[in-house]
Amino acid sequence: MRKFFYLLFLAITITSYAQTPRVQKLWYDKPSGKTWENALPVGNGRLGAMVYGNVVNEAIQLNEHTLWSGGPNRNDNPDALAALPEIRKLIFDGKQKEAEKLANKAIITKKSHGQMFQPLGDLRLTFPGHDNFTNYYRELDIERAVAKTTYQVDGVNYTREVLASFPDRVIVIRLTADKPGKLTFDASYASLHKIKTIKTTASKDLTIAGTTQDHEGVKGMVRFKGIARIKTEGGTVTANDTLLVVKGANAATIYVSIATNFKNYNDVSGDENALAASYLEKASSKSFAAILNPHIAAYQKYFKRVKFDLGSTDQGKLPTDERLKNFRNVNDPELVTLYYQYGRYLLISSSQPGGQPANLQGIWNNKMMPPWDSKYTININAQMNYWPAERTNLSELHEPFLKMVEELSETGKETAKTMYGARGWMAHHNTDIWRATGAIDGAFWGMWIAGGGWTSQHLWQHYLYHGDKAYLAKIYPILKGAATFYADFLIEHPKYKWLVVNPGSSPENAPAAHEGSSLDAGTTMDNQIAFDVFSSTIRAAEILKKDAAFTDSLKQMRKRLPPMHVGQHGQLQEWLDDVDDPNDHHRHVSHLYGLFPSDQISAYRTPELFSAARTTLLHRGDVSTGWSMGWKVNWWARLQDGNHAFTLIKSQLSPLGTSKEGGGTYNNLFDAHPPFQIDGNFGCTSGITEMLMQSADGSVHLLPALPDVWQAGNIGGLLAQGGFEVVNMEWKEGKLTKVEVKSKLGGNLRLRTPNALKSADNKAVKIASGQNANAFYQNEAVANAVISPKANAAAPDLKQTFLYDIPTQAGKTYVFAGQ
Known part of the structure; x- marks a missing residue:
């Protein structure tokens, strides 16, 4: 009888637990099955794992950040330089399709089109006799970075916890049963690698070792080693040739260590065996609790910097996949905040200082030949991964991407010289762990020379948020190198006399007027990126008081860049010629780079361009990848x-398949291109931040784009340029009620707000006038737009805002109340 009441109490407890709002948790009431996009991701920057939560046949799919096909290589095409004049002439003559054909022969690489990010394999755990389970529940706690699965079999409650330890650099799996001697399972490795050896050792470790594959003529040179060690409480562990068997244990902890011989993009001389063993020995000497608490502390150092609350509804009581199905038709503000923080969780988990940047899938991939090789697509996707880094207070996690840009500035020098006869450095639209900078995938996609220019702006943005002049001096040669390439590559347009990028393109799109070719001279995005590269280099040089003659030459060239154009349909033109199709719904809207992430298009400084950008977005439509x-x-x-x-x-936030026209979100809240690409997660987290706080148009703009459904809420911990932190911001009925801003660098704080503010001591706040005196908020003036006489250009309809100037001192916090 006592046993009956105990089981009844337990069942009620588990059921009510599953119906309690899941703050900061993704949770589900069924296993993943065979669907990878149902599994839950954990990671520590080095290692990634997808936890399926299957009861009988559990799989922990494993990735390591340097496990890529191939080895050090270059993919420049030396034929490019000789063909460049003819390609330019064809484009200037309006023969873009012919130019594309020649570029395919002379510019696109004849070698590797990029190597592949590959999985190690799966750690498979088999639990005999667990077929008839009840009270199933699994979760990903993004506040603690721990995945957990619980269920009941024959009156025994089983719990599995999985984490990727940040301090200990291993994956740890904790398995428990609430009755003695009831934990029995097998552990084995499975891998799709052709060159591999799986075996157990005399010390009862389970190991996998191998070498990644050759790809596109590049020899596979990355050697990998994975070691799994099981420590039990009670019971026995026996080893067969390729299998570890645990019987009759009370609990077990599995430590998984993975390493490769990769040292950097040009060096694979590391010792993967020694490295994997060293991580394992240090970690396996610790209990799960001794690993768990430091792991949570290391993770929360980043995660807890931002708090976000929009309120909650009864939807929060449902499993995450059910909430996803319902979201379009119900009010579930808590799912927005969960998805927002999930983006930050994914960045923390896939990008750590000293590691590789988050790739097209972050650090999670189960395919030997993943979509687009899971590389770094630098005509948008890799940059988008890092849009949340600065503004959501994860600046340190920007470091792997900034390091990649530094390495591209090294490999890209030879590409600039060999292919285009230019100084400085450049990269095309794609790269990989070997930092290849040649043009790949065909001229339609790959004949884009702005990869270096765009990525270099992340270095400048990092400086704008933190104001570290020592850092600026360190990265200045990279900025200068990107600008030098443009200075050499730009050529005068024979008709307009502007300096243009030729050949260039507006990534992956093509107007019918160009016979479906993406190649052109002076596309809007190329012009905007060149403008930013020149502007950031000029400002950096002036701050550092150097290179006056060089920067003067850049200023003269910047004046000769083409202005932005408003076309006949009132749109921002994508090309120099007014050939945009208002029915074009292409996924790339690259010419709006000037609106975001750049700040060349402004509601207050360039209203005609602002309205034209809006028209362009309306033409393109909403639903897309x-x-x-x-x-x-x-x-x-x-x-x-x-x-x-x-x-x-x-x-x-619609389940994949809701719309036949575009992507959406998988059950585990991964972004669906489809297939899975992590950039959508990061892009949306950035976008939600931009709705609540912007710092790109001469001020810190609070609540610039608050939707009607978010009438009340609060957020804290966002970073703005110039070293300002919005420590706390609260609003009700769409108006600010309280604002706290910490100034880390001092200087003028210009606030733009939807309603009037007063200081905490009830004093009036100074109304702003003139240009912001803060050096971090200087906007470079763009040329006046060229507006088609056919355009019906309307001024933007903007809500009233209030603009204040507050002098600040470094280290002090300033508090304001709404009026």
Whole structure:
């Protein structure tokens, strides 16, 4: 009888637990099955794991950040330089398709088109006799970075916890049963690698060792080693040739260590065996509890910097996949905050200082030949991964990407010289762990020379947030090198006399007027990126008081860049010629780079361009691939249209397949291009931030794009340029009620707000006038737009805002109340 009441109490407890709102948790009431996109991700930057939560046949799918096909290589095409004049002439003559054909022969690589990020394999755990389970529950606790699965079999409650330890650099799996001697399972490795050896050792470790594959003529040179060690409490562990068997244990802890011989993009001389063993020996001497608490502390050092609350509803009582199905038709603000923080969780878990940057899938991939090789697509996707880094207070996690840019500036020098006869450095639209900078995939996609220019702006942005002059001096040669390439590559347009990029392109799109070719001279995005590269280099040099003659030459060239154009349909032109199709719904809207992530297009400084950008977005439509919708959230936020931005969030937070026209979100909240691309997660987190706080148009703009459905809420911990932290911001009925801003660098704080503010001591706040005196908020003036006489250009309809100037001192916090 006592046993009956105990089981009844337990069942009620588990059921009520599953119906309690899951703050900061993704949770489900069924296993993943065979669907990888149902599994839950954990990671520590070095290692990634997908936890399926299957009861009988559990799989922990494993990745290591340097496990890539191939080895050090270059993929420049030396034929490019000789063909360049003819390609340019064809484009200037309006023969873009012929130019594309020649570029395919002379510019696109004849070697590797990039190597592949590959999985190690699966750690498989088999639990005999667990077929008839009840009270199933699994979760990903993004506040603690721990995945957990619980269920009941024959009156025994089983719990599994999985984490990727940040301090100990291993994956740890804790298995428990609440009755003695009831834990029995087998552990084995499975891997798709052809060159591999799986075996157990005399010390009862389970190991996998091998070498990644050759790909596109590049020899596989990455050697890998994985070691799993099981420590039990009670019971026995026996080893067969390729299998560890645990019988009759009370609990077990599995330590998984993985390493490769990769040292850097040009060096694979490391000792994977020694490295994997060293991680394992240090970690396996510790109990699970001794690993868990430091892991949580190391993770929360980043995660807890930002708090976000929009309220909650009864939807929060449902499993995450059910909430996802319902989101478009119900009010579930808590799912927005969960998805927002999930983006931050994914960045913390896939990008750590000293490691590789988050790739197209972060650090999680189960395919030997993943979509687009899971590389770094630098005509948008890799950059989008890092849009949340600075603004959501994860600046240290930007470091792997910034390091990659530094390495590209090294490999890209030879590409600039060999292919284009230019100084400085450049990269095309794609790269990999070997930092290849040649043109790949065909001229339609790969004949884009702005990869180096765009990525270099992340270095400048990092400086703008933190103001570290020593850092600026360190990265200045990289900025200068990107600008030097443009200075050499730009050529005068024979008709307009502007300096243009030729050949260039507006990534992956092509107007019918160019016979379906993406190649052109002076595309809007190329012009905007060149403008930013020159502007950041000029400002950096002036701050560092160097290279006056060089920067003067850049200023003269910047004046000769083409202005942005408003076309006949009132749109921002994508090309120099007015050939945009208002029915074009292409996923890339690259010419809005000037609106975001750049700040060349402004509601207050360039209203004609601002309105034209809005028209372009309306033409393109909302529903698209997942990452494209993520970018659109940022654009609509910059356009100060919170309701339209929220429409995009609803489209993004829709189960895949809801719309035949685009992507959405998988059950584990991974972004669906489809297939899975992590950039949509990061892009949407950035976009939600932009809806609540912007710092790109001469001020810190609070609540610039608040949708009607978020009438009340609070957020704290966001970073703005110039070393300002919005420590806390609260609002009700769409108006600010309290604002706390910490100044880390001092200087003028210019606030733009939707309602009037007063200081905490009830004193009036100074109304702003003139240009912001803060050096971190200087906007470079763009040329006046060229507007088609056919355009019906309307001034933007903007809500009233209040603009204040507050002098600040470094280290002090300033508190304001709404009026």
